[in-house]
Amino acid sequence: xxxxxxxxxxxxxxxxxxxxxxxxxxxxxxxxxxxxxxxxxxxxxxxxxxxxxxxxxxxxxxxxxxxxxxxxxxxxxxxxxxxxxxxxxxxxxxxxxxxxxxxxxxxxxxxxxxxxxxxxxxxxxxxxxxxxxxxxxxxxxxxxxxxxxxxxxxxxxxxxxxxxxxxxxxxxxxxxxxxxxxxxxxxxxxxxxxxxxxxxxxxxxxxxxxxx
Amino acid sequence: xxxxxxxxxxxxxxxxxxxxxxxxxxxxxxxxxxxxxxxxxxxxxxxxxxxxxxxxxxxxxxxxxxxxxxxxxxxxxxxxxxxxxxxxxxxxxxxxxxxxxxxxxxxxxxxxxxxxxxxxxxxxxxxxxxxxxxxxxxxxxxxxxxxxxxxxxxxxxxxxxxxxxxxxxxxxxxxxxxxxxxxxxxxxxxxxxxxxxxxxxxxxxxxxxxxxxxxxxxxxxxxxxxxxxxxxxxxxxxxxxxxxxxxxxxxxxxxxxxxxxxxxxxxxxxxxxxxxxxxxxxxxxxxxxxxxxxxxxxxxxxxxxxxxxxxxxxxxxxxxxxxxxxxxxxxxx
Numbered sequence: 001x002x003x004x005x006x007x008x009x010x011x012x013x014x015x016x017x018x019x020x021x022x023x024x025x026x027x028x029x030x031x032x033x034x035x036x037x038x039x040x041x042x043x044x045x046x047x048x049x050x051x052x053x054x055x056x057x058x059x060x061x062x063x064x065x066x067x068x069x070x071x072x073x074x075x076x077x078x079x080x081x082x083x084x085x086x087x088x089x090x091x092x093x094x095x096x097x098x099x100x101x102x103x104x105x106x107x108x109x110x111x112x113x114x115x116x117x118x119x120x121x122x123x124x125x126x127x128x129x130x131x132x133x134x135x136x137x138x139x140x141x142x143x144x145x146x147x148x149x150x151x152x153x154x155x156x157x158x159x160x161x162x163x164x165x166x167x168x169x170x171x172x173x174x175x176x177x178x179x180x181x182x183x184x185x186x187x188x189x190x191x192x193x194x195x196x197x198x199x200x201x202x203x204x205x206x207x208x209x210x211x212x
Numbered sequence: 213x214x215x216x217x218x219x220x221x222x223x224x225x226x227x228x229x230x231x232x233x234x235x236x237x238x239x240x241x242x243x244x245x246x247x248x249x250x251x252x253x254x255x256x257x258x259x260x261x262x263x264x265x266x267x268x269x270x271x272x273x274x275x276x277x278x279x280x281x282x283x284x285x286x287x288x289x290x291x292x293x294x295x296x297x298x299x300x301x302x303x304x305x306x307x308x309x310x311x312x313x314x315x316x317x318x319x320x321x322x323x324x325x326x327x328x329x330x331x332x333x334x335x336x337x338x339x340x341x342x343x344x345x346x347x348x349x350x351x352x353x354x355x356x357x358x359x360x361x362x363x364x365x366x367x368x369x370x371x372x373x374x375x376x377x378x379x380x381x382x383x384x385x386x387x388x389x390x391x392x393x394x395x396x397x398x399x400x401x402x403x404x405x406x407x408x409x410x411x412x413x414x415x416x417x418x419x420x421x422x423x424x425x426x427x428x429x430x431x432x433x434x435x436x437x438x439x440x441x442x443x444x445x446x447x448x449x450x451x452x453x454x455x456x457x458x459x460x461x462x463x464x465x466x467x468x469x470x471x472x473x474x475x476x477x478x479x480x481x482x483x484x485x486x487x488x489x490x491x492x493x494x495x496x497x498x499x500x501x502x503x504x505x506x507x508x509x510x511x512x513x514x515x516x517x518x519x520x521x522x523x524x525x526x527x528x529x530x531x532x533x534x535x536x537x538x539x540x541x542x543x544x545x
Contacts, residue, residue, distance in 0.1 A: 028515055035315070036296075036304035036511040037367055098509075100518045105504065113503060166502060168365070169483050170312035170412050 001071040009071075010078050017082040020049045021089070039097045046090035051159045051177065053083035058156060058184045065191070077133050080152070084130045087123050115165035122158035125151050153188075156181055258351060260384050262341025263330060271328045274346035274449065279441040281374050285355040290527070293510070295358060295438075296369035300512045302443045306363065307464060308412050309398065309405035310445065316407075317445035324404050324465065326442075326449035335395075335471035338386035345449055349435060352376040356439065357432055357453075362494045362508060362526045364458035366519075369511040373453050374436030379427035387423065387471045395420040395476035396452060397468035413479045419463040420476035420490065421454065424535055430455055430528060434462075456525040456532045458492045489545040493536070494526035498545045 024045055027034050034041045057079045064072045099106050109116045129149055132138070138145045160181050164174035275281065295301075307317035310324075329345040354374050362368045382394065400416030402408050408415045425431060432453040435442060442448040447464025454461050460480050470476070480488035487501050496506045507519040525532050536544075 034515070036300035036369075037314070037509060038513070038515050039509060039517075040367075042515065097515055098519070105506065109504065115502060170308070172410075 006071055006074050010075060013075050013078055014082070017049075017053060017079065020045060021086075039093070043090065043093045043098060046086050046093055047163070050083050050086035050090055051163060053079055053086060054152070054156050054159055055177070055180055055184065057083060057152065058181075062184065062187045081130060081133060084126045087126060091120075091123055115162050118158045118165065119162035122155050122162060125155050125158070129155075153185065156184075258347075260339060260343055260347060263344050264342065266344075271344060272346045273327065274329070274344075274349050275435070275441045281354055281436045281439055281441065283354075284374060284439065285353050287355050287357045289358040291358050291360055291370050293370050295372050296510075296512045298438050301369060301371050301437060302446060304369075304511060305445045306365075306459065307407075307445055307447065309400075309407040309415075309417065309465075311407050312412060318443075320406055321444035323406070324399075324444040324448060326444065326465075329449050329467075331450065331466060332468045333385050333470075334468070336388045336391035336473055337471045338388065340385065348381060348450075352380060354435065355432075359432070359453060359455040360526050361453075361455065361459055361462075362522065364460055364488070364492065364500065364505075366503060366505060366508050366522075367511055368508045368520075368522075368526075372438055373432055373434045374439065375432040375434035375453065377429050378431045378433040378452065379429065381433055382426055382469075385469075385471070390473040391471035392423050393420055393472045393474065393476050394423060394426040395470040395472055396463045396466050397470075398463055399465045399467045414482050416467075417463060417479045418476070419452070419461055419478050420472075421461070422535075423471075425454065428532060428535065430531055456493055456528040458494060460488070461492050491536075491539075491541075491544050493532075493541060493545075494522060495524055495541055495545070496522040497524075498542045 024034075024042055026032065028038070028042070057076050060072050060076050060079075064070055095101060095106060099109075110120050111117065129151060132141060132145060132148060141148065160174065160177045163177060164171065167174055303318045304314045305317040306314070307321065310317040310320040327345075330342050331345065331348055332342045333340050354376060356372055356374050358370060358372045360368060361371050396419050398417035399405065400408055421431070432455075434447075434451050434453045435449060437443075437446060442451065447462075450466045451464040452462045452466065461478075475490055478488075478490060480492075481490055494505075499505050505522055508522045509519050510517065523529070
């Protein structure tokens with residue numbers, strides 16, 4: 001994979017990720033419409049898109065390991081940043097369009113409505129990840145960067161919970177998202193256990209070798 | 213000499229001041245319009261005969277062929293805002309028997325067959341049995357009533373419903389003194405309703421009211437909206453509208469009515485008792501455990517429309533608060 005080709009793929013990924021936003025904007029401007037409850041339609045579309053993007057970033061590592069397509073890792077940053085972008089738009093829609101900057105009721109929501117608390121927490125945790133997404137930050141932080149960016153697992157879980165907690169009774173979609181998240185995490189836990197076992201074996205072999 | 217009653221015979225204190233006289237006239241007019249007082253012709257319905265006791269098996273069409281409901285009695289509207297557009301009223305619905313998405317009912321409800329339709333009446337009443345829809349409706353004067361409609365999900369609309377007071381029908385079944393509650397059931401037919409194959413709620417959908425709520429003149433047995441018969445997705449051919457309660461209390465496509473001496477089960481209460489109580493009166497001060505009920509979003513607005521404050525009893529306090537005089541509305545949500 002040449003740098004140029006990867007650049008092209010990144011640009012295409014960026015464009016693809018902007019489709020939901022462009023679609024919303026065209027619907028808001030008369031091409032089609034946003035239905036009887038436009039604010040909710042925008043709010044839900046932005047939220048769902050961000051959750052999708054966050055989960056897609058978690059697909060990259062398993063996909064890369066299983067297929068050997070190592071260049072995929074080059075897409076992770078752009079996908080993560082776009083996920084964050086959609087989360088911000090989602091939160092802004094809620095604060096500005098839905099609640100009309102009613103800070104008092106927003107405060108009550110964030111502190112007393114668990115699904116909003118979880119969503120808000122997820123948004124906050126994404127900020128340090130977005131800020132340290134540059135190459136230089138990655139170099140500067142070294143091993144700490146890897147640890148910090150493991151927060152994405154917690155963020156994804158908060159996202160799925162935030163979505164699940166507001167559903168009235170039809171939990172089919174939250175169940176789907178939960179299963180996807182569990183599979184993605186299960187893959188990692190399994191890989192980690194395998195590595196640990198291999199390491200133990202290697203250490204035991206080393207010990208045996210030393211004892212000879 | 214003719215005996216003429218002399219004006220002096222009436223003490224000045226006995227003369228009704230004109231303002232009071234006019235107030236009384238207004239009150240009478242309003243009460244009449246609201247159906248609080250029965251006029252002679254409003255009980256002109258025939259005796260209800262169950263289908264199996266009727267000589268002819270032929271079923272009549274309950275509504276005109278073109279679905280237009282005309283000669284509607286008007287009703288003094290207490291709603292200041294414009295009715296929500298027909299597209300939004302019929303395109304944004306919660307009717308889980310046809311799917312849980314807001315536009316699912318409009319897409320899927322064409323499979324519902326609202327004719328021929330029967331309603332089975334059972335329980336604590338003298339007259340029970342299975343009745344034809346046309347017999348139930350016949351003799352009742354249809355009214356157009358513009359009501360606010362507030363969903364528990366904190367959105368609302370304004371709808372010109374067509375129907376008649378539920379109490380007028382219930383009286384014809386002669387409920388006994390044991391009838392303290394009324395339960396209602398929606399049709400439960402997987403051939404007509406794809407959604408009932410999924411156990412999202414306990415089917416058939418069921419709802420209930422106290423007998424006082426059911427008999428309240430605002431409680432409307434509804435057969436139409438916007439001057440035409442109910443579209444399937446809005447609960448054809450017969451539904452309830454209880455304007456001071458959250459929308460899910462206003463059960464759709466009713467096939468069974470049961471008079472009971474104890475509080476009936478209701479679908480949403482069975483699904484989650486902490487979140488959906490039996491009363492479910494609209495109340496801005498009683499939050500849903502997961503979201504606020506203080507404000508609502510009026511359907512049909514733009515991206516920049518603000519939410520509006522929710523009113524106690526959805527703005528019908530004056531009419532219905534006496535029903536709950538001794539009830540804590542927050543604990544009895």
